[in-house]
Amino acid sequence: MHNRAVSALTWSIAELAAEYDVTLRTIRFYEDRGLLSPERRGTVRIYHPRDHVRLGLILRGKRLGFSLDEISKIVTMYDEQPGEAGQLVYLLDQITKRRDELEQRRRDIDKTLEELADLESRCQADLKILRAR
Amino acid sequence: MHNRAVSALTWSIAELAAEYDVTLRTIRFYEDRGLLSPERRGTVRIYHPRDHVRLGLILRGKRLGFSLDEISKIVTMYDEQPGEAGQLVYLLDQITKRRDELEQRRRDIDKTLEELADLESRCQADLKILRAR
DNA sequence: TGGCTACTTGACGCTTACGTAAACGTAAAG
DNA sequence: CTTTACGTTTACGTAAGCGTCAAGTAGCCA
Numbered sequence: 001m002h003n004r005a006v007s008a009l010t011w012s013i014a015e016l017a018a019e020y021d022v023t024l025r026t027i028r029f030y031e032d033r034g035l036l037s038p039e040r041r042g043t044v045r046i047y048h049p050r051d052h053v054r055l056g057l058i059l060r061g062k063r064l065g066f067s068l069d070e071i072s073k074i075v076t077m078y079d080e081q082p083g084e085a086g087q088l089v090y091l092l093d094q095i096t097k098r099r100d101e102l103e104q105r106r107r108d109i110d111k112t113l114e115e116l117a118d119l120e121s122r123c124q125a126d127l128k129i130l131r132a133r
Numbered sequence: 134m135h136n137r138a139v140s141a142l143t144w145s146i147a148e149l150a151a152e153y154d155v156t157l158r159t160i161r162f163y164e165d166r167g168l169l170s171p172e173r174r175g176t177v178r179i180y181h182p183r184d185h186v187r188l189g190l191i192l193r194g195k196r197l198g199f200s201l202d203e204i205s206k207i208v209t210m211y212d213e214q215p216g217e218a219g220q221l222v223y224l225l226d227q228i229t230k231r232r233d234e235l236e237q238r239r240r241d242i243d244k245t246l247e248e249l250a251d252l253e254s255r256c257q258a259d260l261k262i263l264r265a266r
Numbered sequence: 267t268g269g270c271t272a273c274t275t276g277a278c279g280c281t282t283a284c285g286t287a288a289a290c291g292t293a294a295a296g
Numbered sequence: 297c298t299t300t301a302c303g304t305t306t307a308c309g310t311a312a313g314c315g316t317c318a319a320g321t322a323g324c325c326a
Contacts, residue, residue, distance in 0.1 A: 014302070024303090029284060043291080043304055060241050065198020068283075078252065085263050088256050095253050102242050102249075108193050109235050109242075116235075119211065120228050123221050130218050147272070157273090162314060176274055176321080200312075 011047040013038075020055055030058060035072055050079070064105065074098060144180040146171075153188055163191060168205055183212070197238065207231060 017024050030036045031045075035058055038045040047055075054075055061071035077094060150157050163169045164178075168191055171178040180188075187208055194204035210227060 012302080023285080025284065025286085028304095033283095045303085060245065063198070063238060063241050064245070065196070078248070085260060088260050088263070092253060092256050092260075095249050095256070099246060099249055102246055105196060106239060106242050108196050109239050112193065112197070113232060113235055115211070116228050116232055120225060123225050123228070127218060127221050127225075130221070145272080156315080158314060158316085161275095166313095178273085202312090 009049060010039075011052060013045050013047070016047050016052065016055060020059055022059070027055070030055070030068070033068055033072065035068065035075065054079075064102070142182060143172075144185060146178050146180070149180050149185065149188060153192055155192070160188070163188070163201070166201055166205065168201065168208065187212075197235075 011019070013024050013027055017027055027036065031038065036047075036051050036054060038047045038051050040046070057075050057078065058068075058071050061074060062068075066074070073094070077091060144152070146157050146160055150160055160169065164171065169180075169184050169187060171180045171184050173179070190208050190211065191201075191204050194207060195201075199207070206227070210224060
């Protein structure tokens with residue numbers, strides 16, 4: 001049963017799709033765009049923990065409203081280890097930009113949550129009035 | 134000078150576009166999709182504070198990664214005042230859903246910010262090493 | 267009256283992010 | 297040995313969100 005050890009650390013495309021609730025097409029599309037690069041055993045794709053993590057990052061990026069191109073840059077940023085100083089400086093600059101974007105988004109979310117809270121209390125007040133009659 | 138009073142409370146399409154840094158096409162597109170409904174003076178569009186606010190909400194929604202369809206529902210939620218109890222209950226339900234989505238997004242943002250911070254400190258450590266030589 | 271400027275309505279084009287079908291390969295199970 | 301499950305590539309289709317002309321109109325200014 002040494003197959004167990006392998007299957008604990010790898011996924012088929014269908015397993016990955018089921019876990020993250022996306023279609024096979026989506027996963028293949030991400031590969032096409034260079035976001036994933038699974039091992040090939042013959043023609044069949046085998047996904048390793050690295051790919052598993054990357055798919056998680058990609059989908060989180062999507063939830064945050066980033067385009068696949070942006071996500072590609074971000075994810076590549078995460079696991080590349082550029083030894084050169086110029087690259088590091090560039091990367092630090094990119095990190096700052098992403099952080100600024102994310103903080104802007106958080107402000108947007110907070111504003112919206114506040115307004116939703118307002119709206120909610122007004123609704124509940126209206127409901128009370130209606131039900132009091 | 135009673136024209137001043139008017140221009141303080143209305144905008145031309147170009148003024149609105151300049152303020153929010155979007156194109157005229159974009160604004161007209163939003164109207165086409167039912168998100169904006171400016172006054173018409175002849176064929177010319179006149180935007181009132183209501184439209185001004187709505188455009189702000191639309192663009193914030195976009196920054197948050199909502200589709201125009203979703204934004205349409207949200208924005209309509211904001212300024213509709215449905216008197217009936219059924220409507221209010223529905224609205225309260227929608228509010229809960231939106232809030233859940235937004236809170237999920239905030240968690241995503243926080244995770245990403247943490248990881249960016251990690252990445253940043255590693256980069257800076259690497260830079261120090263390089264420059265120490 | 268002519269010209270400039272800002273506005274209008276089509277209408278076709280383009281990119282992104284997949285959906286969807288067609289046609290085929292492979293391997294285990296009955 | 298065929299069925300079933302799961303995988304593959306190729307390729308056209310599609311919805312969203314605008315960009316980009318083209319061609320016309322309406323007001324103002326010299």
